[in-house]
Amino acid sequence: MPLYMSLLVEHSLSPSMIRGQGYDGASNMRGEVNGLKTLIMNDTPRAYYIHCFAHQLQLILVAVAKKNDTCGWLFEIFANLLNVIGVSCKRRDMLRQSQAQHVAQALEVGEIDSGTGLNQELGLKRPGDTRWGSHFKCLLNIINLFPSIVDILVYIGKHGSSENKFKAQIVLCSLESFDFIFMAHLMLTILGYTNDLCVALQRKEQDIVNAMGLVNSTKNVLQKMREQGWETLLHKVTSFSTKHKVEVPSMDALYVPQGRSRRFVEQATNLHHFRVGIFFGSD
Structure with a gap:
């Protein structure tokens, strides 16, 4: 049997x-x-x-995202970052120590609050296409650990072996760019909405009628974000960039790609590139 x-x-x-x-x-x-x-x-x-509804949604989202050139570039940076920092226990320990120092400094100046469940230790784990929420969590941790990640990459870029030194410098160059910060915040917002949908789809008592209603609600939220969310997103990206000393380009200037040849992007202003080309996704 x-x-x-x-x-x-x-x-x-x-x-x-x-x-x-x-x-x-x-x-x-x-x-x-x-x-x-x-x-x-x-x-x-x-x-x-x-x-499984949630599993199907995960596979569809990842497949569609990776077909987009800019999203594919973002995921490639994730992979390179995890290869530089995540493969070494020593570097993961350095990341935890740097995070603790930044949290202590933020608490001291009142930037963040203290309390039960707050300021938990974060880490970097490789996302998987079949594990729902792994891309969202990875991206969220990268944003929250940004200053600590920069500290570790700077250290490796100065004191690492020849191979790791240059890898760290290349990854850091991409991370400290307006392109990366813009795409990271955009994908974080989108994956945040779809993550809420997936959590709902995984409830045992969920039925197909209610599930389709949840899908439609998420589509409406994403459409509303597309129509009305540009200014909010740009403000978040600009504030984050300014806080972490990343140059914010003039929206009226011509777009200059970071870490890629100009041959692969349309010649346009920064405003047109980020708003029309990426946010509205017209290209």
Whole structure:
């Protein structure tokens, strides 16, 4: 008797009564040869398979985002950053120490509040395309750890081995650019809305009618952001850049890409590039 069948029998569940099955799309679950979906449907053909709503949304969002050149550039920086800092226990310890120092300084001048659950230790973990919320959490931590990350990259860029030294300098050059900060805040806002949707979709009591309503609500929020959120986003990006001593370009000046050739971008003003080309996504 197959293992999954034994488990059903153990809990007094009859396979003949199965009408539906739902989980993520991993090969060991939905595989056409030996996946759990196939094994169950061989015995119970009427058991419809439903791909987890939240998992589907995660895969779609990541796939669509990576097809966009600017988003792909952002994710590539994430990967390079994690390769420089995340692969070493020593560097992760340095990041924690730097974070603690910045938190202490912020508390001293009253920039942040203290209390239960606040100012938790953060880290950098590699996001996964099948783990919902991992890209959102990674991006959120990078924004919150920005000054500490810069400290570590500067240290590696000065005192690391030859290979790591140049990698750190290249990553730091991209991080300390208005392009990166703009894209990071834009994606953080978008992924924040979709993350709320996913949390709702993963509730056990969720039904398809309510799920579609939640999807429509999220689409409306994103559309409203697209129509009315430019000034708010630009203010956040400008404030963050000024705080961390990153040059804010004049919106009337011609756009000069950071870390990429001008051959791959349209010749336009900064305002047109960031607002029309990226925020509205017309290109």
